[in-house]
Amino acid sequence: MLDTVYPIADDKKATLLVALDLSVAFDRRDTFGISSSAVQLFPGCAVLDRQKAVCPCWDSKSTPAICEFGVHQGSVLGPLLYTLYVALVAKVIQSFGVDHTQYADDTQLFISLSATSSVNILENCLAAVHNWFAINGLSLNPDKSDA
Numbered sequence: 812m813l814d815t816v817y818p819i820a821d822d823k824k825a826t827l828l829v830a831l832d833l834s835v836a837f838d839r840r841d842t843f844g845i846s847s848s849a850v851q852l853f854p855g856c857a858v859l860d861r862q863k864a865v866c867p868c869w870d871s872k873s874t875p876a877i878c879e880f881g882v883h884q885g886s887v888l889g890p891l892l893y894t895l896y897v898a899l900v901a902k903v904i905q906s907f908g909v910d911h912t913q914y915a916d917d918t919q920l921f922i923s924l925s926a927t928s929s930v931n932i933l934e935n936c937l938a939a940v941h942n943w944f945a946i947n948g949l950s951l952n953p954d955k956s957d958a
Contacts, residue, residue: 812912812919819923827933828921832955833944890915896947903943907936 816826866872893916904911904920909932912919920940922933941951 812910812921815910816921819925822925825924826921827924827930827958828919829933829937829958830956831918831920831940832952833916833918834950834952897949900940900943903939904936907932907939909933909936 816828819826864872864875894913897913897918900918901911901913909920909922911921918940920933920936922929924930944951
């Protein structure tokens with residue numbers, strides 16, 4: 812990202828960066844047609860045949876529920892599987908001519924403010940990215956996203 816931003820700054824232009832954060836990003840696994848048998852190639856990573864429960868008090872817990880999606884929090888392959896899941900959002904971003912970086916569940920969009928239309932381009936790109944995330948079962952966390 813800095814390799815792109817520094818030359819813009821050298822030309823005395825500003826850069827607008829939008830940092831996006833996703834809620835429960837690692838709770839999905841159903842893109843690229845990944846089947847249950849393919850997920851089995853990652854033993855210990857997928858949540859298949861596992862249950863979850865909530866323990867609100869010391870002596871009680873909720874009825875266990877089957878986990879249908881996701882990877883274990885802190886799993887080694889979680890970031891890689893997530894990266895595969897969101898790889899196609901890069902095409903949406905690039906279609907607007909907006910630069911971006913992605914790492915794990917963080918996405919950063921940035922654009923030079925060299926033209927008055929730059930902010931409109933970034934706004935339109937952000938709307939398309941938000942739509943792509945929503946269609947693919949992901950939601951932006953507005954409390955942790957910032958410009």
